[in-house]
Amino acid sequence: METYRHYVSGVFAHRDQAEKVVSELVVAGLPLERVHLFDKDSAPPAHTSTESSDVVLKDIVVDGAIGTVVGTGVGALLTVAMVAANVTLFVASPLIAPLVMLGWGAGIGGFVGASVGAAEKAKPLSALVHDAIVNGSLVVVTETLSAEETESAAQIFKAAVGDYTDAV
Structure with missing residues (x-):
């Protein structure tokens, strides 16, 4: 109910x-x-937990996972492009360099995806109240x-x- x-x-x-x-x-x-x-002199209201209070966390996890997959794909494409261009990084370490590129791509993609997940799509009431009080x-x-x-x-x-x- x-x-x-x-x-x-x-x-x-x-x-x-x-x-x-x-x-x-x-x-x-x-x-x-x-x-x-x-x-401006009021104490902040007590937060009451609801069932949907972990929605932002779920968004961060999902968007972070999507960002990691996309970042890995972009890292793979950059690796192929650098191999084709005969960049010296791949000559010095032909096994480690592609893995580093994939890792960097996945890491950056995950960070960007998590940032998108953390971004507020709409301001909650508490943020609007805070903005009004500050002004x-x-x-x-x-x-x-x-x-x-x-x-x-x-x-x-x-x-x-x-x-x-x-x-x-």
Whole structure:
């Protein structure tokens, strides 16, 4: 059974606006423990682990493996090209040099692939909150546990800051 969990947030320039939204959310029935106001002096929120918290690690492993295969292929092509060009490295060590080239190709390919896997495709909410706080704004984040709570919170934020975009 999946639990419903959604985060609704708003960014505010002034503390009084943010505090007004917090009080409206509490009046609407959201417990104060699930309504958070973040500013530059706030402690970072506690991270709750989810089933998908190792998605980035899986992406790094898969992209690293793909990068290693591609890097090995590129290393093999470079080895053949250097042998054809009669580069002196291959004359001095005809057995070790091709293996070194393959290894370097695989290593560089794996590093590039892992870097691609680690690159964020979309900023998570925590990064957006951090960016807003660093730029002097206040952020109100509320955790909703039902569709009704989400709709109620969204209406309060919409009234306070204008239209919104739901990034699921």
